Amino acid sequence: MHDAPRLGSLFGPDSQFHRFFNDPRWAIALIRATVLEAAHPQVGAALIDNSSFVAHPWRRLRNTLMSLQRMFGPDDDVRQREAARLNRMHARLSGTDARERPYDAMDPGVRAWVVATLFESSVTMCRLSGQPLDQTTMEQLYAEYQAFLAVLGDAAGHLPPTLAEFWPYYDRMVEEELEDTEALRIILYRLFDHLPAPPLLDGLPTVWAAGRALAGPVIGSITVASLPESFRRRAGLPDVPGARTLMQSAYVAAGLARFLPDNWLRTESLTDLLFQSSDGDASPAATLTALRGRMKQAGALFRLVAPFAEQPAPPGGPGPQRSADAFFTEVLDQTGDGYLEWPDLASMARELASRLDLDEPAETRLYQAYAEWWKELQAALDTDGDGRVSKEEYAAAVPSLAGPALIRVAEVLFDVTDADGNEFIDADEYRALFRTAFGRTVADADAGYSRSAFVKDFLSFMSGRRRSTAYDPLLAGA
Incomplete structure (x- = not known):
């Protein structure tokens, strides 16, 4: 076995995580990992009781991506500061679920499972797109996620020490710990169907409704098809005909998108575009205003050829007061x-x-x-x-x-x-x-x-x- 990489090499631009962060496939893998997290009863209960992911999913996504960037970036001071912030946030999240079972976001076993889903979903996305990771790369990626937990201060042992021991641990968690939680059902069958428009599209309800009506069921089907088969059966998740073929096609297509110019697919650039306010700094705002103008023209044309029912006005519309x-x-x-x-x-x-x-x-x-x-x-x-x-x-x-x-x-x-x-x-x-x-x-x-x-x-x-x-x-x- 190759020597374990130094801790300093596990973060920054040369890490495997950094390469995946800007990989289009990782968007699909991140959804899958979130579903597996939500299937853990403690995580699911914490999400239902405390999270704004239903009402404010885009905010939650941006904050998650920003946190991961801070944790895996090259600046150790930023990483330590973010780890302390995450620990303070998690320390405030505890309670009991609907069955009176306690949950605690600081439980090291629960936090290990969250990290495990990110690692396993990254490995799975490569396999499903026809580009499986070699052993060395997989061990490097696993070491990076172990280092992530170490920065949070969690004691070793909650995530298995070696990659060979990880897979039995993962299978055991899937078979014995995961449940058909309310949070899981909301993500799969409510969130995608009722996903509010991101700031970029908040003034284009018809265009957004049309795209969501098409994409929502597809994303849900792809995600369900990628989950471990034993858990799908136990949770009663439907096996939609053709879903596995659609899933593999989506991963392969996303993998091909990696060959587009680098500046087209940088996660940071895409999130900045999605969340940029139209009255922000001059240059980004001008670009956004022009883009929104083009999209409004497309939306007007779309309404002519495929009219939708009238959509409610978005927040921030005309009028100084809301009801x-x-x-x-x-x-x-x-x-x-x-x-x-x-x-x-x-x-x-x-x-x-x-x-x-x-x-x-x-x-x-x-x-x-x-x-x-x-x-x-x-x-x-x-x-x-x-x-x-x-x-x-x-x-x-x-x-x-x-x-x-x-x-x-x-x-x-x-x-x-x-x-x-x-x-x-x-x-x-x-x-x-x-x-x-x-x-x-x-x-x-x-x-x-x-x-x-x-x-x-x-x-x-x-x-x-x-x-x-x-x-x-x-x-x-x-």
């Missing part, structure tokens, strides 16, 4: 379960902390501010005492939303955004939070964004339900 019902659904209900609970506000805090790349003290302050707001909301809105706020309870007492605790959230958010502490948010600080330039949304861009103006705008958005070109993409966007 209480729309605000509850688009902003407050981050997990998409129809209720306002602590995980919804925790999801907001998590997104804000991630965007600003906060360290531990600042992140804790933000979470604590949101926790105090949740207590205030419960006291004011939870009239039936069930521990959560329904859409009806919210609509009946909307003015109560703007209490002292919400003002405290606004103050803390200003503090953690104002990185240099000069009591103004400058252009770079604004861009870190909103991912867009602030010339159009801040009255005096030269002077910066003052504390009072920031707090006023935040409260106007969160309590008055006023639409905002800054806050809608941040908290209401998909």
